[in-house]
Amino acid sequence: MIERNFIRQAYRKIQIEDFFRKNLSKAGFSGVEIVKTPMATKIILTVAKPGLAIGYSGKNVKKLTQTLETKYGIKNPVLEIKPIENPEYNAQHIVNSIINGLERNFSWRSVVYRAVKELTVTNLEGFELLIKGKLMSKGGRKQRYRVPFGYMKKAGDQVSKVKVGTGAAYTRSGAIGVILKLIPPGTVFPDKISKDEILNKVSKLYAVMSEEEKKEVETLDKEQKK
Structure with a gap:
């Protein structure tokens, strides 16, 4: 009985997330948190554009609240709208944007190209975008497309960053799965050597080189430029 209730609640949360993602796509929906209290059910929405989510005089909030009561059976829902801090570094927000483009029947290539283009102009330490599923026409084979960029941690305790x-x-x-992993700028990993450390090490190496070795470097540079 407990397991059934747990599954039912998890499934309802997925339905609610999907509902908000579709209805608040223009507001840049990122996520939802449901907190039950004795008096009401508090629903915290994280969006990129709070003004669009709230609507004129709170009209959109009232509409969403009514739908939650009538369609999903949530008693006394209270919506709280929170803005996303640095949406360009919010992985879930970017994934939702990609999903929105795919479900509007834009080509997966154009959607991925736009997302990757925006990601590469930020100061991210690195990212990895993976989409897989029915990328081509209906009835075609499942495919996967992966875009790695910069540094990415895949093992160890530091993966939590x-x-x-x-x-x-x-x-x-058909269905298309989207996974995005990113490392925000300024994230420090103990085992990662910074660019400054590498340049400093190279400078020290050059300082102890003989004149003949330095001339060899110049020769190699000239050959490289040809």
Whole structure:
């Protein structure tokens, strides 16, 4: 009985997340947190554009609240809108944006290209975008497309510093899974050698080189430029 209730609650949360993602796509929906209290059910929404989520005079909030009561059976829902801090570094927000583009029947190539283009102009330490599923026409084979960029931690305790966003788009051709891992700028890893450390080490190496060795470096540089 407890297991059934747990599964039922988890499934309902997925439905609610999907509901908000579709209705608040223009507001840049990122996530939802449901907190039950004795008096009401508090629903905290994280969005990139709070003004669009709230609507004129709170009209959109009232509409969403009514739907939660009538369609999903949530008693006394109270919505709280929170802005996303640095949306360009929020993995789930970016994934939701990709899913929104795919479900609007844009080509997966154009959606991925736009997302990667925006990610590469930020100061991220690194990211890895993976999409897999029915990327081509209906009835085609499942495919996967991976875009790695910069530094990415994949093992050890420091993996907790990697931000992860996941989701699935349901298109005409079938389901497409989206996974994005990113490392925000300024994240420090003890085992990662910084660019300054490398340059400093190279400078020290050059300082102890003989004149003949330095001439060899100049020769190699000239050959490289040809």
